[in-house]
Amino acid sequence: MSYLAVEHLGLQFGGLTAIRGLSFTVEQGEVFAIIGPNGAGKTSVFNVITRVFEPSAGRVTLRDREITAIPRHRIAEAGIARTFQNIELFESATVIDNLLLGRHRFSHGNPLAQALRLPSACRAEDHSRGKVEEIIDLLDISPYRNSPVAGLPYGVRKVVEIARALATEPELLLLDEPASGLNPEETRDLAFWIDDIKNDLGITIVMVEHDMSLVAEVADRVLCMNMGGVLALGSPEEVRAHPDVVAAYLGV
Amino acid sequence: MESHVVQLVQLCLNGIAIGAIYALVALGLVLIYKATEIINFAHGDILMASAFVGWGLITIAGLPFWLAALVTMLLAAALSYVLEARVLRVIVGQPQFAGAMLTLALAFMLRGAVSMAFGPTSRTFPTPWTGQTTHLGPLVIADLNLVILVAALVITALLFFFLRRTSVGISVQAASQNQLAAYLCGIPVKRLNSMVWAMAGAMAAVGGLLLAPIALVDIGLWYVVLKALAALVLGGFGSIPGAIVGGLLIGIVEQLAGVYLPDGFKDVMAYLVLIGVLVLWPRGILGEAHGRRV
Known part of the structure; x- marks a missing residue:
């Protein structure tokens, strides 16, 4: 098939x-x-x-x-991941937060552990941050890491969208x-x-x-x-x- | 302390307590508005119905206050969840006034249902704090007011941790910014929207159970949603901190107007503030820019 x-x-x-x-x-x-x-x-x-x-x-x-x-x-x-013709990003969030949202499907522990910043939740988040950094390096967007998406040039936003798609693995x-x-x-x-x-x-x-x-x-x-x-x-x-x-x- | 200073502080304290309830109601409205872009005009009626249900559970079923409060919250949450999942989802994609009309209709239906089930008379239920006071120097504070403050603080803190720290809360924020992108990141947007409605419903129930001992269990309790709308406009529509600030300010202004302004002003003060803010300062105190990217 x-x-x-x-x-x-x-x-x-x-x-x-x-x-x-x-x-x-x-x-x-x-x-x-x-x-x-x-x-x-x-x-x-x-x-x-x-x-x-x-x-x-x-x-x-x-x-x-x-x-x-x-x-x-x-x-x-x-x-399956995709990008859009008109760019669909979380506009007021930073580049790195957009990418981290792409990793939503991977478990980051239970809500209580997250709210209290327990070690298990922190480890899961560190792992996700590591993965996201790899993608940031691959697509060369590290200068924009902590910038809110809304203010970025069009070309960069397009790449950020590809990066977020990749973050979903x-x-x-x-x-x-x-x-x-x-x-x-x-x-x-x-x-x-x-x-x-x-x-x-x-x-x-x-x-x-x-x-x-x-x-x-x-x-x-x-x-x-x-x-x-x-x-x-x-x-x-x-x-x-x-x-x-x-x-x-x-x-x- | 001089007596008029004591009176002023006393009024402010009372105003903060009642304002905390307005803030709770306003918070529920903001949560729903941010998640589903609907102004839920039935929110006040869910609050009112919760007060009646609480009364029924305490005085008829004889449940202890805490258990009754818990059951009432769960019922209000379940009702709101079903309303979102079964009724409001039908009008997704329609213009905003469709949401307003639908929630107004739901409001009237709830009001009618409560009136049929319980009758129109006012009533009251006992709380563990009824009639008790705490003395703080020359100030006398009703324990009920302290409980209201603590409850409002706890709920606000829980909400903050939920929205800022947990992945579910962050998903709620993400979905409110861009539903399509949220879906394709694997966020179950529909379920989250229903969950947000359920949370707001539970908050309305708390508001109802706290307001009823002060204002009686009465059909007219739904009016509080209008005060909360005034609080939202004052604080800046769509802002969560704005809802809290606006609610507290409206509460204080009302109390002060009741003593320092001629008779009748207390009841209309919230709306005068609403009109004043809309005319002079439409963004409100902590308002975000209006309008959406097309």
């Missing part, structure tokens, strides 16, 4: 069809990019996988476990337009980090992205969506050369 399988997925909002009969699979350890024109349903796929939206048909499985049957707050536990990471709003230098850093996350942490990545040069650089396979369905699927070169993809993008 495949690692992540999206099977005959459908999503409707009243009369509007966002996803129709979409099926694809993602192999463990690959970087899988989803591209397509605006309104193709790319983010909707993420929203279904992370249980923000209830699909009207089909299902999603991760290692044969049906993701579309678990509640939204168990997604982190199932090993996922096996599958969904990145929604990670390069949008980044300058060329930040986009280059992002490409390196995606490689690091894939190779060093062994995390499978699915990303929605418009920046074709980034997609060509990091993606192993590319899915091009249009009108809620599959237009083309293959290597970055194949998809870019596919006549339907060219037609969809250029409107021919």
Whole structure:
């Protein structure tokens, strides 16, 4: 069986069809990019996988476990983390607190032990802080460690969001337009980090992205969506050369 | 000490005691508002119903005060939990006035239910401190007022430790800032929201059980929610420390107005403060910036 399988997925909002009969699979350890024109349903796929939206048909499985049957707050536990197109952080909290919240699913002892700062609770917190520091080092955001997120530049906030996703220790990471709003230098850093996350942490990545040069650089396979369905699927070169993809993008 | 100074201090002490109850009620409102963005107009009626239930448990069922208080708190918590989980969750995502209308309707239903079950007459129940006083120099303090203060302090301290130190409390704060992000960090937002309502319900029950010996067990007890709203606006809407400061100040102002201002001012003072603050100083004492990021 495949690692992540999206099977005959459908999503409707009243009369509007966002996803129709979409099926694809993602192999463990690959970087899988989803591209397509605006309104193709790319983010909707993420929203279904992370249980923000209830699909009207089909299902999603991760290692044969049906993701579309678990509640939204168990997604982190199932090993799935994501970032958002518009950045969803805890704005008034510091970078480090945002990352620590990402570790919510790991037990930090009972409330009484925490309130009284008993050794067991402190040890658990120290362990989490250690893990969070590793991520801060990996993504090079240590200068912003104690800054509230709300005041940080856009590019940094995007990286903080990836860091928080990593803090949940996922096996599958969904990145929604990670390069949008980044300058060329930040986009280059992002490409390196995606490689690091894939190779060093062994995390499978699915990303929605418009920046074709980034997609060509990091993606192993590319899915091009249009009108809620599959237009083309293959290597970055194949998809870019596919006549339907060219037609969809250029409107021919 | 001169007699008018003694009187002033005495009034302030009484005001702090009654203000502590306003602060408790205001705290419950803030907790609910922060977690679910609903102003719970039924909060005062949960308090009022708790006072009646407490009366029933003590004078009819003959339970000792502490046991009755515990049972009342649990019942109020259970009622609030169910209200959030079964009724208010239905209107999630609707405009804010939907929450206001729904809680107002719940308020009237509760008021009607209590009136049908217990009848409209006022009554009172004995507490371990009824009629007892403590002398502090020239000051005379009703023990009940001291108990109110201690209870309010203990609850506030517990709340502080819960919100600041425990991971559940921090999750509550996180969920109130960004529900979507909280969900995907593995925080069970829905369950937490119901839990926050239950906590606020238990706090309302404490408020009711403390207020009833001073103000009688009466349908009119729900009015306290209006005083608490005034306290919230004065302290800064949405601020937890503001709720406490505002509650205490409203309590003191009311007591002083009862003696130093013409007859009738005591009852309307809280609302005069409310209007004054809204006109002159809408952010309140410890207010946070209003509005949300879109």
